[in-house]
Amino acid sequence: MKLIKRIFSGFCTGIAIGMAFSIFFSKLYGISYVPSTPQFINHFDGLTNAVLVSVVLWGLMGVLWTLCSGIFRIKSWSLLKQTVIHFIVSYVGYTILAIFCGWFPMNWLPYYTVIFILAYVFFWTMVIMHERYNIKKINRALNNH
Amino acid sequence: MIADELQQNTLIMGFRNEEVKPLKFGTLIRFYTNKSYVMAEVKPKFIYRVKYRIYQLNHLLPTEFVQISSSEIVNFNYVDHLELVRNGTIKLVLNNHESAYVSRRFVSNIKKRLRI
Numbered sequence: 001m002k003l004i005k006r007i008f009s010g011f012c013t014g015i016a017i018g019m020a021f022s023i024f025f026s027k028l029y030g031i032s033y034v035p036s037t038p039q040f041i042n043h044f045d046g047l048t049n050a051v052l053v054s055v056v057l058w059g060l061m062g063v064l065w066t067l068c069s070g071i072f073r074i075k076s077w078s079l080l081k082q083t084v085i086h087f088i089v090s091y092v093g094y095t096i097l098a099i100f101c102g103w104f105p106m107n108w109l110p111y112y113t114v115i116f117i118l119a120y121v122f123f124w125t126m127v128i129m130h131e132r133y134n135i136k137k138i139n140r141a142l143n144n145h
Numbered sequence: 146m147i148a149d150e151l152q153q154n155t156l157i158m159g160f161r162n163e164e165v166k167p168l169k170f171g172t173l174i175r176f177y178t179n180k181s182y183v184m185a186e187v188k189p190k191f192i193y194r195v196k197y198r199i200y201q202l203n204h205l206l207p208t209e210f211v212q213i214s215s216s217e218i219v220n221f222n223y224v225d226h227l228e229l230v231r232n233g234t235i236k237l238v239l240n241n242h243e244s245a246y247v248s249r250r251f252v253s254n255i256k257k258r259l260r261i
Contacts, residue, residue, distance in 0.1 A: 075215070075248065079233025128233065134252050135227045135235065141259040142224055 006066045014062020015055055022054070040102030057101050064093040079127065087120050157205065159185055159193025168193060170210075174223045174239065176202055178216035188223075190241075211258045213237060214248040221259070 018035075026033045034041055035054035044050040071077075071086045095112075098104065104112065159168045172188045178199060185193045197205065202218055212218045225238045227247065235247040247255070 078230075079249070081232070083233075124233075128229070131229055131233070131235065131249070131252070134256065135229055137261050138252075138255060138259060139226050141261050142221070142226060 006070075007063050010062040010064075010066030011059040012062065014058045014060065014065065018054065018058025018061070037102045039105075043102075054101065057097055061094065061097050064090065064097070068093075083120060083124055087116075091116055157185070157195055157197065157202075159187065159191075159195055161191070161193050166193065168195070170207055170220075171222075173210075173220055174241070175220060175245065176210075176218040177245070208258060211255050213245060213251050213255065217245055219245060 022035045023033065034047070035051045040054075041047065041050045044053065068086055068090045071089070072082050074082065077085070091113075094116075095109075098112075099106070157168045157173075159166045168185055168187055174186045174188060176183055176185050176195065176199065178184075183195050183197060183199060183202070185195050187193060195202070199212065199216060199218060202210075203212055206218065209221050210218050211221055219237065219239075223240050225240050225242075228236050228238065230236050235249065235252070237245045237247050239245070
């Protein structure tokens with residue numbers, strides 16, 4: 001039941017964020033509302049279908065997001081394993097969904113991949129630095145015992 | 146005075162084979178869960194079964210005992226140091242060279258108990 005609730009709320013959050021971004025970009029380019037790029041919309045006859053498919057894809061992104069966050073709650077896995085599995089699942093999932101959404105041309109894929117990897121390296125470094133700092137502090141307190 | 150006496154001596158009973166023994170806080174190294182039993186390790190190297198759950202022990206034990214994961218409580222007078230393992234897990238090394246693993250969720254708990 002909890003899982004169904006999480007999936008539902010992820011779906012709704014995904015739609016809300018996707019909606020906000022598509023309105024923002026439509027406004028930015030000063031055009032009447034479109035859910036995604038012209039290449040994407042050209043696949044459909046009529047704007048309604050394009051919006052419908054976009055909304056479903058945004059929802060699925062939200063679901064992927066909530067399911068992925070559960071990986072960090074698996075206590076028996078080390079931080080390394082959690083991070084690597086999280087990376088693989090979210091990279092594969094988001095790449096497929098983003099390509100379906102037509103968010104970027106295929107020749108951008110290498111840049112996207114590099115940014116994706118850098119985000120995880122940054123996260124890993126921050127967490128490790130934080131833990132190292134904590135352990136140093138604890139060890140100092142232990143020595144003064 | 147009686148309260149001090151109670152703090153120093155203990156009400157926690159250890160069970161081993163036919164033996165039942167009151168466990169003194171000062172000699173207790175750690176408590177850990179083994180399958181569904183909570184075990185107590187007592188200096189120098191005795192293992193007793195206790196009839197409390199980890200969360201119950203948390204309320205019974207004095208401040209030198211700190212919970213380090215959902216299944217383990219350690220007496221910090223017997224802790225040598227902590228170290229970060231390559232895969233991001235935190236290892237706790239005891240004076241007797243045994244080790245235990247600290248959950249990241251419990252690090253703040255340790256800091257609070259050590260007053261840092």
